């Protein structure tokens with residue numbers, strides 16, 4: 425009997441790479457639950473004709489219980505990636521937290537073998553980790569995600585809902601927390617490097633490690649989290665080896681002829697700047713949006729180390745693409 429792996433969010437930046445990685449497993453069928461409007465062109469890109477036969481496409485809404493129940497049936501594993509990465513707080517909550525609750529309930533009802541929830545390393549609160557200390561799976565989740573941003577808030581709530589339901593319904597759950605995912609089609613210059621200001625980037629520090637994972641490495645780790653036996657209840661962080669710094673990314677871009685205008689804020693100045701900014705934002709009753717609060721600055725730019733030891737040890741995961749190659753591929757587009 426072939427293994428049936430059902431994927432939500434299969435047309436996304438990460439989802440299509442997960443589908444490709446799953447297709448490397450012989451005797452595995454990938455069942456993709458897509459919206460009516462989802463574009464499948466990139467999903468089929470570079471997939472050999474023979475492997476295409478193992479992709480099933482089903483179109484419908486994730487909040488349609490009948491649709492989900494029909495296609496979760498007989499699934500050995502469900503990978504839940506679909507989520508809103510932008511938009512208002514309510515959009516993110518509605519597209520991320522609410523469907524997750526319904527999907528878990530349905531998965532439990534039809535006895536799905538394992539539910540793999542794709543969360544984010546952004547859920548960690550870094551307050552308990554010292555500067556240059558190591559963030560790993562034992563680091564507590566941010567107790568005040570509402571002080572960060574709507575995306576982090578929705579991912580923290582999504583995890584809470586999933587853990588509570590997994591326990592009450594007896595559904596095997598694995599949570600994967602990828603770092604920032606980059607690769608061709610998505611820039612390596614993210615808010616971890618700096619904040620956009622018109623055509624410029626305000627570079628925040630530059631020497632601190634960035635919790636990055638190349639999209640294909642990340643997809644491989646997620647695949648293993650769904651297929652490696654006896655992983656129920658586990659949480660895995662996914663970040664690559666040899667993590668880059670913002671300085672290294674910008675230098676590499678320059679070497680490849682790409683220029684980004686930057687305004688540099690030294691690391692030592694981020695704390696005092698965030699205090700002044702937060703004070704002014706409060707004093708002026710929100711004249712400046714609360715972008716640079718102390719809570720956010722800690723979470724985004726504090727110098728930390730990031731461990732991938734657990735995924736390597738338990739899942740036998742190894743990031744195949746080096747950071748150097750990953751950055752080169754990304755910058756080349």
Ligand SMILES: NC(=O)c1ccc[n+]([C@@H]2O[C@H](COP(=O)([O-])OP(=O)(O)OC[C@H]3O[C@@H](n4cnc5c(N)ncnc54)[C@H](OP(=O)(O)O)[C@@H]3O)[C@@H](O)[C@H]2O)c1
Pocket residue numbers: 432433434435436437438439458459461462463486504505506507508509519542543544545601602603604605606
């Ligand atoms: N990108 C990162 O750096 C990063 C880091 C950590 C974790 N993650 C997590 O990884 C997952 C995938 O991220 P991504 O970067 O691949 O995002 P993406 O490129 O924006 O893809 C999102 C996918 O979710 C689908 N989707 C969104 N809202 C939906 C809804 N209401 N109903 C059904 N499908 C919906 C989209 O379908 P359409 O094609 O129809 O739009 C798309 O396939 C997310 O859970 C995200 O939180 C991402």
